[in-house]
Amino acid sequence: MSIFVSGATGFIAQNIVKQLLQANYKVVGSVRTQEKGDALKNNIKDASLQAENFTYEIVADIGAEGAFDDALKAHPELEVFIHTASPVKFDVKDVKKELIEPAINGTTNALKAIQQYGKNIKRVVVTSSLAAVAGSRTVLKDGESVTEQNWNPVTEEEIKDPSDGYAVSKKLAEEAVWKFAKDKSTHFSVTTILPGLVTGPQAFPNFDRDGLNFSSETINKLLKLKPNDEVPKGAGLFVDVRDCARAHIVAFEKESAVNKRLFAVAGKFNSQEVLDIIRSSFDELDQISPKGNPEDAKKYAPRSDRYDQSVTRSVLGFEFIDLKKSVVDTVNQLLDD
Template sequence: MSSENVVFISGATGFIAQHIVKLLLEAGYKTIGSVRSEEKGENLKSLLKSAGLKSDLFSYVIVKDIGAKGAFDEALKAHPEVTVFLHTASPFTFEVHDAERDLLKPAIEGTTNALNAIKEYGKNVQRVVVTSSYAAVAGFADLVTPGKEVNESSWNPITYDQSKANPFVGYIGSKKHAEKTVWKFAEENKPKWEITVVNPVYVLGPQAFEVKDKSKLNTSNEIINSILTAGKKKEEPQQYVGYFIDVRDVAKAHIVAFEKKEAIGQRLLLADAPFNSGEIYDIIAEDFPKLKPELPELDKSKGPKFEDSESIINNEKTRKILGFKFIDLRKSVDDTIAQLQ
């Protein structure tokens, strides 16, 4: 399949996207990534080359702002050979002054721009995969339903207006409403290409390539890193609870999403198991004894309780479609810490 397919990936320098690019090149796919600047594009090319990957299979196009009207038009006009479009790019920041302006609209418009460009200029596109989030599946904050089962057909009940309240719910809402845009587009336009959406929970695990700047980890991995940094600062780290999935499994799921016909029209709900900060702390202490003196004090009794805040995920359908075993928490944490050292 790889020789006849050309894959376009938006947001190619992202945490998940770099792992996807790595897998695409290993599988022999010609890959075109969108990046925000030439500097980012060249940096990614050099990372691919340094890792011994077939960097000649990778090229990039510059899309400065995915929220700008027609953002992907020129990229797809220039590359009519694209057969698979992976839309992983999404605005993500908690430095938000206006949740609607800074989160909701950019997420929805970025998704709409990608879909419109594929419709107009992606004449050979057959499969489209969109990266969404567990935030689109289950309720959070005031809408949380502890103990309620959620699955691939569940939706976060948050409304557009509720999403405007603050940055946290703005991020949650942006994921739901951007994904709703995908399914509405498919229903109204009946495109010739097939859609799959990927909905991961907290994404942990190592970066795809060596980490030069450890101050800029992805937000989910700060859950692990914050335990180390809190120790250095002699602070007690913030504690988390939820479900996790390893980034390498998220990347693999994107490949399966366009390769397997069983994934067509599906939402792939990616979650391995529940976790909390106490478990991560114990794994670091047991598997990296040299780091033990650097670890902070952690009062596990102060951590949030799973049964008070989390829905129960049933993703048997997703696991069956994917057909591979997920990486467990210990390996995910160990590989992340090993890379940070």
């Protein structure tokens, strides 16, 4: 079976590619440049994976009209399309142009290409985000939970900062997926994956330590703290990247995942808790990392206890990697020069 992975050099996508090759699938990835494609191909070879089962197509701008057309025309054998390509950045000046439009247009371009040229594609899996489900302005009544049916209430008109902009971009892009599937009577079924903060190690040991993606930098910036530095505020729900990638694969392998929104969430985290794990697991870091306030490790947003993942867990059917293993594996890789 041949699988297409858009944005194949991304943090989540590289883990998806790696796991697909380990499972003997053939993979076609989209990359922005030949340099990026060759670097990924080399990493695959160095990992002793079947590099002959991986090819790439250059899609320089996913937001351009017809972006994926040529890639799909070149690969009529494709049966699954995993769409991970979407901007994740917060240092933006124009939220609409830099976040919202690329997310919506990139997703819509992929779906149009699949509908027209991907005649053998039966399953489409799209990376959305927990930010599309709920956010800081989600209000829950007593006894109410957030389920896979919730949508973040923030509208484009209510955006106050890039964080809002990111959440709205993911929501609007995912809404476009479900609308397209409904309106166009597609020959493929859709599943969306909704991860929390994605932690864990890079798929391959050869990576740019100075150019880490936003979620990986969350742990890396804690490693850079000096003994007297204040511990940054940060809390939420997390998933290890290896489980997030696995969820994308289960999403097309299992019939029960069809037309579902699936949470990819292992549990809660906050910065103090991550720092405590780092200090207790690495003697060399215990002496140079700030101690912070250990009591803060127990402080979470009340909403983080009110996510109902029963549907997702029954579909995915695997145990998630816990926070300690995710943090320790990440730090081991970052320290390994």
